[in-house]
Amino acid sequence: MANKHYAMVIDLNTCVGCNACMAACAIENQTPVWKNEWRTYVHDTEIGDRDDQVRRRFFPRLCNHCDNPACMTVCPTGATHKLDNGIVLVNDERCMGCRACAMACPYDARYDVTYADIEEGTNFYGSLQRKHPSVDKCSFCAHLVAKGEKPACVKTCVGSARLFGDLNNPNDEVAKIVASGVAKSLLPHVGTRGNVYYISDLERTS
Amino acid sequence: MEDMFYQPQIIWTWWIATYLFLGGLGAAAVIISCASNIYIKEHKELVLWGNLSAFAMLSIGSLVLFIHLLDHIAVIHVLNPLGLLTSPESWIMWGTQFILWMMISSMIYTLPYMQESTFWRKIPIIGMILGKFGWLGRLSLKFHKLIGWLAIITAAGTVLYTGLLLQSFPSVALWNNPSVPLLFTASAFSTALAFLLIVLYVFINREEDHALRTFYERTDVILIAVELLIVFLFFQYTTYGQESARASAAILWDDMGWLVGFIGFGLIVPFLIEFRGVTKGWNNAVPIVLAAIMVLCGGYLLRHYFLLAGVYERPYPAVNIIHHSEAEQVKLDDLTLS
Ligand code: SF4
Numbered sequence: 435m436a437n438k439h440y441a442m443v444i445d446l447n448t449c450v451g452c453n454a455c456m457a458a459c460a461i462e463n464q465t466p467v468w469k470n471e472w473r474t475y476v477h478d479t480e481i482g483d484r485d486d487q488v489r490r491r492f493f494p495r496l497c498n499h500c501d502n503p504a505c506m507t508v509c510p511t512g513a514t515h516k517l518d519n520g521i522v523l524v525n526d527e528r529c530m531g532c533r534a535c536a537m538a539c540p541y542d543a544r545y546d547v548t549y550a551d552i553e554e555g556t557n558f559y560g561s562l563q564r565k566h567p568s569v570d571k572c573s574f575c576a577h578l579v580a581k582g583e584k585p586a587c588v589k590t591c592v593g594s595a596r597l598f599g600d601l602n603n604p605n606d607e608v609a610k611i612v613a614s615g616v617a618k619s620l621l622p623h624v625g626t627r628g629n630v631y632y633i634s635d636l637e638r639t640s
Numbered sequence: 641m642e643d644m645f646y647q648p649q650i651i652w653t654w655w656i657a658t659y660l661f662l663g664g665l666g667a668a669a670v671i672i673s674c675a676s677n678i679y680i681k682e683h684k685e686l687v688l689w690g691n692l693s694a695f696a697m698l699s700i701g702s703l704v705l706f707i708h709l710l711d712h713i714a715v716i717h718v719l720n721p722l723g724l725l726t727s728p729e730s731w732i733m734w735g736t737q738f739i740l741w742m743m744i745s746s747m748i749y750t751l752p753y754m755q756e757s758t759f760w761r762k763i764p765i766i767g768m769i770l771g772k773f774g775w776l777g778r779l780s781l782k783f784h785k786l787i788g789w790l791a792i793i794t795a796a797g798t799v800l801y802t803g804l805l806l807q808s809f810p811s812v813a814l815w816n817n818p819s820v821p822l823l824f825t826a827s828a829f830s831t832a833l834a835f836l837l838i839v840l841y842v843f844i845n846r847e848e849d850h851a852l853r854t855f856y857e858r859t860d861v862i863l864i865a866v867e868l869l870i871v872f873l874f875f876q877y878t879t880y881g882q883e884s885a886r887a888s889a890a891i892l893w894d895d896m897g898w899l900v901g902f903i904g905f906g907l908i909v910p911f912l913i914e915f916r917g918v919t920k921g922w923n924n925a926v927p928i929v930l931a932a933i934m935v936l937c938g939g940y941l942l943r944h945y946f947l948l949a950g951v952y953e954r955p956y957p958a959v960n961i962i963h964h965s966e967a968e969q970v971k972l973d974d975l976t977l978s
């Protein structure tokens with residue numbers, strides 16, 4: 435059987451900016467929210483500069499689990515690695531925290547977890563799964579995906595703005611949307627080939 | 641989809657600039673002093689000064705980097721040469737190995753000269769260590785040229801690495817182009833020549849080195865000219881290039897530290913002083929030593945400003961690396977997680 439190729443589709447038409455995904459992710463993955471660092475974040479933006487045409491847009495973002503991950507190419511320790519299913523992970527035991535991955539990532543997906551954060555996190559979350567510092571990022575909740583579940587942000591999304599699926603399965607909803615061309619990945623010219631696709635809220639058909 | 645955001649990075653700052661500066665300078669000093677000793681004339685003092693200073697520079701540069709790592713124990717993975725098999729695409733992996741083997745081979749190359757020198761033998765602990773490694777000194781002399789070449793090759797890798805590191809970050813137009821390693825390489829050799837000229841004029845100061853000093857000055861003039869040419873290419877590339885490059889241009893070409901500090905006093909003024917030195921000559925060493933000091937300061941400024949002006953193009957403002965705008969901060973304060 436062919437490997438899976440996980441991807442996410444985010445529909446900007448249905449994101450209501452409730453930030454439930456940020457909260458669900460933070461709790462699932464114990465991220466250092468006390469210093470405003472997130473695996474996924476929802477930008478609250480305004481588009482347009484005429485008073486009668488200004489639109490409010492919520493723009494969720496996360497690691498794009500690139501097919502050609504610049505963060506992995508530069509990583510000297512092998513901490514950043516890619517699973518056969520396309521998910522890009524960071525092994526915190528190998529990571530030395532040089533931050534080359536943060537410099538290489540075009541999507542600002544990385545953040546520091548220091549020894550101080552581990553201490554703070556233990557107080558904040560009661561107990562902490564990680565023991566080592568690293569330059570961390572979204573894991574597409576690989577631990578949940580391995581059990582056949584969806585990532586925490588997808589499970590919690592009230593607007594069903596986030597869909598998660600397998601691009602190698604032609605019957606998968608995500609694969610169909612991506613194949614239709616209606617959802618596009620970010621910064622295609624950089625060559626990292628992200629696997630997070632966005633359905634724009636600005637396209638006019640008539 | 642629509643608006644892009646252009647923001648400089650604040651992750652790698654002065655500490656990486658220091659690492660890249662000392663790394664390039666030290667490695668090029670090893671190449672020049674070993675190659676001069678092998679092919680121009682035997683010059684033990686030059687090797688001692690060049691290679692031992694390089695060792696100190698690389699140690700300081702690596703220490704500055706090491707201090708800033710998040711997990712100091714995990715550094716073992718890059719010190720292990722087998723890592724080249726598992727991370728062959730990573731320039732930090734290659735760079736660490738080049739630096740490590742360059743430091744080892746250049747020290748072995750220098751060892752017999754230290755053992756010959758009464759100055760080094762008289763220093764308490766060092767003298768004892770030198771005595772214990774007599775066998776290594778003899779072995780080094782037996783294969784001296786080969787070890788010298790090993791030091792030169794690994795040092796060349798180190799010089800190139802300092803530029804290739806920045807080139808490997810794809811979303812910054814200022815960095816992701818092949819002129820960066822060229823500029824950093826020219827600058828590394830120019831700063832190393834400047835350093836060795838200071839050594840030859842101030843510390844060694846022998847009349848018989850006149851020809852060597854003139855050769856170094858001539859080469860440095862050419863290298864500074866090459867740097868000026870590449871800087872001009874960067875002016876064109878950033879001013880009329882893609883948006884991220886233009887954002888870098890807005891930082892660089894509006895900053896007195898870059899314009900007057902690096903281009904003015906780091907390149908043009910030393911170029912003129914050294915050019916006059918090789919055409920008409922100076923009565924004393926002061927102008928050349930001053931020019932060399934300016935070249936060294938310029939070498940640091942180049943790396944400092946290159947890191948400072950690296951602008952990322954993103955479809956949203958950075959959150960994790962550059963902290964939130966005030967508006968977003970208010971929103972985050974509203975978000976109750978705890
Ligand atoms: S989005 Fe950034 S961190 Fe995630 S895989 Fe791509 S390059 Fe790496």
Ligand code: SF4
Nearest residue numbers: 509529531532533535
């Ligand atoms: S910070 Fe860690 S994951 Fe990132 S490049 Fe360095 S070693 Fe790799």
